[in-house]
Amino acid sequence: MIKKIYVLGAGAVGCYFGGMLARAHQDVTFIARPQRAKALNTSGLEMDCKAFHETIQVKASSELSTLKDADLVLLSVKSLDTERMLTEVKSILPSKAVILSLQNGVANIDIASKIISNPVYAAVVYVAAGMIGQNTMKHHGRGELLVGKLSTASLADETLQDICKLFEGVGVPCSIAPQIKRDMWLKFLVNCSFNAISGIGQISYGEMVKSPYIVKLIEEITKEFLTIAALEDVKISLSEALAANDSIATTMVTQVSSTAQDLAKGKMTEIEFLNGYIVELGKRHGIPTPYNESVHALVKMMESKIR
Amino acid sequence: MIKKIYVLGAGAVGCYFGGMLARAHQDVTFIARPQRAKALNTSGLEMDCKAFHETIQVKASSELSTLKDADLVLLSVKSLDTERMLTEVKSILPSKAVILSLQNGVANIDIASKIISNPVYAAVVYVAAGMIGQNTMKHHGRGELLVGKLSTASLADETLQDICKLFEGVGVPCSIAPQIKRDMWLKFLVNCSFNAISGIGQISYGEMVKSPYIVKLIEEITKEFLTIAALEDVKISLSEALAANDSIATTMVTQVSSTAQDLAKGKMTEIEFLNGYIVELGKRHGIPTPYNESVHALVKMMESKIR
Numbered sequence: 328m329i330k331k332i333y334v335l336g337a338g339a340v341g342c343y344f345g346g347m348l349a350r351a352h353q354d355v356t357f358i359a360r361p362q363r364a365k366a367l368n369t370s371g372l373e374m375d376c377k378a379f380h381e382t383i384q385v386k387a388s389s390e391l392s393t394l395k396d397a398d399l400v401l402l403s404v405k406s407l408d409t410e411r412m413l414t415e416v417k418s419i420l421p422s423k424a425v426i427l428s429l430q431n432g433v434a435n436i437d438i439a440s441k442i443i444s445n446p447v448y449a450a451v452v453y454v455a456a457g458m459i460g461q462n463t464m465k466h467h468g469r470g471e472l473l474v475g476k477l478s479t480a481s482l483a484d485e486t487l488q489d490i491c492k493l494f495e496g497v498g499v500p501c502s503i504a505p506q507i508k509r510d511m512w513l514k515f516l517v518n519c520s521f522n523a524i525s526g527i528g529q530i531s532y533g534e535m536v537k538s539p540y541i542v543k544l545i546e547e548i549t550k551e552f553l554t555i556a557a558l559e560d561v562k563i564s565l566s567e568a569l570a571a572n573d574s575i576a577t578t579m580v581t582q583v584s585s586t587a588q589d590l591a592k593g594k595m596t597e598i599e600f601l602n603g604y605i606v607e608l609g610k611r612h613g614i615p616t617p618y619n620e621s622v623h624a625l626v627k628m629m630e631s632k633i634r
Numbered sequence: 635m636i637k638k639i640y641v642l643g644a645g646a647v648g649c650y651f652g653g654m655l656a657r658a659h660q661d662v663t664f665i666a667r668p669q670r671a672k673a674l675n676t677s678g679l680e681m682d683c684k685a686f687h688e689t690i691q692v693k694a695s696s697e698l699s700t701l702k703d704a705d706l707v708l709l710s711v712k713s714l715d716t717e718r719m720l721t722e723v724k725s726i727l728p729s730k731a732v733i734l735s736l737q738n739g740v741a742n743i744d745i746a747s748k749i750i751s752n753p754v755y756a757a758v759v760y761v762a763a764g765m766i767g768q769n770t771m772k773h774h775g776r777g778e779l780l781v782g783k784l785s786t787a788s789l790a791d792e793t794l795q796d797i798c799k800l801f802e803g804v805g806v807p808c809s810i811a812p813q814i815k816r817d818m819w820l821k822f823l824v825n826c827s828f829n830a831i832s833g834i835g836q837i838s839y840g841e842m843v844k845s846p847y848i849v850k851l852i853e854e855i856t857k858e859f860l861t862i863a864a865l866e867d868v869k870i871s872l873s874e875a876l877a878a879n880d881s882i883a884t885t886m887v888t889q890v891s892s893t894a895q896d897l898a899k900g901k902m903t904e905i906e907f908l909n910g911y912i913v914e915l916g917k918r919h920g921i922p923t924p925y926n927e928s929v930h931a932l933v934k935m936m937e938s939k940i941r
Contacts, residue, residue, distance in 0.1 A: 527834060528935050538938045540931035547924065617854065621928030624847035628835050631845045 329398045329425075329489055330354055335412065336404030337363055337387065339456040339585070340429050342464040344401060344472070344499060346374045350383045351497035357387040364389040366461035375459070376466040391416050397424040399490070402439070402447075406432045406600035413442040420445055425486055427474065431522075431585070432600035433508075433515050436477050448487065450474045451510045455582040467582050471500040475507025512561040516568055517575045518584075518601050519552050520545045523622035526586030526596060527629065533580030545572055547618040548602070555608045555616070590629050598626040636705045636732075636800055637661055642719065643711030644670050644694065646763040646892070647736050649771040651708060651779070651806060653681045656692045658804035664694040671696040673768035682766070683773040698723050704731040706797070709746070709754075713739045713907035720749040727752055732793055734781065738829075738892070739907035740815075740822045743784050755794065757781045758817045762889040774889050778807040782814025819868040823875055824882045825891075825908050826859050827852045830929035833893030833903060834936065840887030852879055854925040855909070862915045862923065897936050905933040 334345035337359035349355040349372065357367055367387035374381055394400065394416055404412050409430065426447045428435045439447045451474075455467035474490055487503050494501035504510045521532055524541060535541050549568050556563055589596040599607075602623040609616035641652035644666035656662040656679065664674055674694035681688055701707065701723055711719050716737065733754045735742045746754045758781075762774035781797055794810050801808035811817045828839055831848060842848050856875050863870055896903040909930040916923035 524932070524935070527932055528939060530935065530939055534939065535935065538931070538935045540934040544928060544931040547927070617924035618928055620854070621851060621925055622932075624845070624851040625831070625834055625929075625932070627847040628831070628837065628842065628845045632835060632837055632841065 329493055331396050332356070332399045332401065333358055333394055333397045334401045334403060335394075335416070336402065336408070337367065338403060338405070339458050339464055339588075340452055340454060341401060341403030342372060342374075342458065343454050343456045343466060343470060344403075344429065344452075344494075346372050346383055346385070346464060347470075347497050347499050348493070349385045350374070350381065353493070353497065355385065356393060357385060358391065358394070359387055359389060361389045363387070363461050370462050373460070373463040374466065375463060377468055391419055394419050394424075395421060397421060399493075400424055400426045402426050402428045402430060402435070404430070405595075406430050406435055406597045407595060409435050409438050410442065413439050417443050425490075427490060429472075431515070431518050431597055432604060433511050434600055434604060446476075446486065448474055448476055448490065449507050449511055451504065451507065451514045453514070455579045457583075457585075457588050468579060473502055473504040473507065473510050475504040475510070477508055509561055509563070512556050512559075513563065513568075513571050515601070516549065516552055516556075516563070517571055519605055519619065520548055520572045521575060522584040522586040522596075523598060523602050523626050525584035526590050526598075527622065527625050529583065529587050529591060531581050531583050532576050536576045544618060544622075548622065551609070551614075551616045551619050552605055554614055555605050555612065558612045558614070559608065586626060590626075595630055596626055598623055598630070602626070636796055638703050638705045639663070639708065640665055640701055640704045640706070641708045641710060642701075642723070643709065643715070644674065645710060645712070646765050646771055646895075647759055647761060648708060648710035649679060649681075649765065650683075650761050650763045650773060650777060651710070651736065651759075651801075653679050653690055653692070653771060654777075654804050654806050655800070657681070657688065657690045660800070660804065662692065663700060664692060665698065665701070666694055666696060668696045670694070670768050677769050680767070680770040681773065682770060684775055698726055701726045701731070702728060704728060706800075707731055707733045709733050709735045709737060709742070711737070712902075713737050713742055713904045714902060716742050716745050717749065720746050724750050732797075734797060736779075738822070738825050738904055739911060740818050741907055741911060753783075753793065755781055755783055755797065756814050756818055758811065758814065758821045760821070762886045764890075764892075764895050775886060778809075780809055780811040780814065780817050782811040782817070784815055816868055816870070819863050819866075820870065820875075820878050822908070823856065823859055823863075823870070824878055826912055826926065827855055827879045828882055829891040829893040829903075830905060830909050830933050832891035833897050833905075834929065834932050836890065836894050836898060838888050838890050839883050843883045851925060851929075855929065858916070858921075858923045858926050859912055861921055862912050862919065865919045865921070866915065893933060897933075902937055903933055905930055905937070909933070 334341040334357045337357040364387040371382040372385045454470040459465045491501045586596045602619040605619045639662045641648040641664045644664040671694040678689040761777040766772045798808045893903045909926040912926045
């Protein structure tokens with residue numbers, strides 16, 4: 328039974344899904360930096376969503392020790408922080424606690440599983456959202472989850488069924504994905520296609536693809552990605568990949584990427600886990616990835632500029 | 635004899651070299667858009683240079699018809715405007731008039747020579763400067779010229795000797811380059827290495843190269859460039875090319891590129907004549923140029939964003 332839910336990392340993704348749970352009176356605690364925890368406790372979580380605009384009373388804390396009674400942990404810190412964060416909570420989490428990673432990239436599950444023995448499930452998240460204040464989350468569209476297990480066939484997994492029921496019960500579409508690794512790579516693909524470029528140009532997905540040069544650049548990034556994916560045993564056809572890219576550009580027209588949001592806020596981005604990871608895998612496999620390398624280098628430059 | 639000098643295009647380059655001539659009482663007229671011409675006529679040209687800070691009385695006009703008595707035309711419009719501008723002045727310029735192109739890229743001399751029959755000489759310009767007001771030019775460093783003729787050996791060319799004497803006489807270091815095509819390509823190289831990236835990041839040359847990812851990206855852009863250059867009969871070694879890049883990063887530390895300046899002002903850039911030209915030549919020769927293509931695409935996106 329999932330009773331005590333913790334959101335580890337109260338960014339836009341954590342606040343959207345944690346907020347949906349809290350709004351439906353689930354027992355949710357947000358673990359956040361002191362300033363955000365204080366704002367959430369004092370003023371509640373303002374959810375400025377497509378379907379509603381409400382301020383929800385929520386519990387928040389910056390004390391990791393509160394995690395000691397966790398049933399479910401929604402892991403929504405930046406990929407950059409996965410290793411450090413799980414190392415810190417390792418001795419606190421009870422053995423019954425289940426972790427669901429809502430993060431970008433394809434490296435987090437492996438990183439987490441190496442640190443802790445709790446089961447780590449994967450969620451592929453499609454939501455357009457951003458924090459526009461300490462306790463205000465702005466939702467631009469979508470908000471569905473695909474959940475699964477990397478290791479074995481997962482349709483009959485009871486924990487996954489519980490997680491799905493939990494989310495479905497609060498109005499978040501959620502399905503169990505029999506091939507979650509492939510779904511993660513498809514999401515990873517669109518992150519590689521859109522995040523860096525949107526960040527470099529501080530430009531929305533809809534605006535980006537108005538430039539034929541960017542459409543071509545995305546296609547080249549995608550081709551390199553698919554070569555690497557195949558070497559990692561993930562087969563995605565070019566037409567399927569381009570359709571996935573297209574669907575982002577058309578369902579999240581006004582969205583700017585989390586990379587763009589991070590750069591605008593003067594924060595480090597997840598680029599090492601996006602195009603940077605493709606470049607790294609390319610080196611490992613001896614495959615050149617010049618297009619991914621170019622956008623990766625430019626995002627690194629933007630990061631170094633703000634430090 | 636060079637008496638009547640016209641500066642066609644009163645941007646930073648035109649104002650620096652035209653200003654140096656005017657300051658030494660040469661007969662210089664700046665051809666500019668009405669607003670700038672008015673400012674120059676009314677308030678003079680403010681030259682905020684490394685060695686001095688003076689406001690020089692100058693003549694300016696937005697009437698192309700004034701070019702009818704020209705001996706020397708310093709062509710300093712953006713490469714984008716070469717074709718249109720020379721088509722417009724074609725019937726006005728006297729046959730005695732000599733044109734000296736102070737422009738970026740390697741395509742302007744050919745473009746100009748196809749339109750007009752006047753002799754067109756090439757100048758390779760190294761100057762760090764920018765317009766910081768309608769009539770104010772800020773000079774950050776350097777300011778020397780290499781001049782030559784694309785067609786044949788040019789050391790004995792009298793016109794070139796006159797041009798050199800003219801500039802040397804007003805304190806502008808100027809030499810005749812026996813291999814001007816090669817010098818143009820070396821300048822073109824550093825433009826391809828620095829302009830786009832500085833523009834994308836709105837970042838100075840010195841800051842850019844602090845990022846090891848950018849140093850690597852510049853090296854890859856350079857390798858593609860050298861492959862194309864060789865196919866265009868210009869042999870430059872990698873070590874010579876990297877040394878040329880280095881010298882820019884160290885002699886123009888605080889400079890941002892003209893591409894960065896254009897984007898910041900909401901203007902079209904010369905990118906089609908820089909990395910875009912390498913991409914075009916790559917297609918013509920069947921050589922992939924992914925690094926140049928990436929930065930070209932991103933600058934095109936930045937341009938489309940500001941329109």
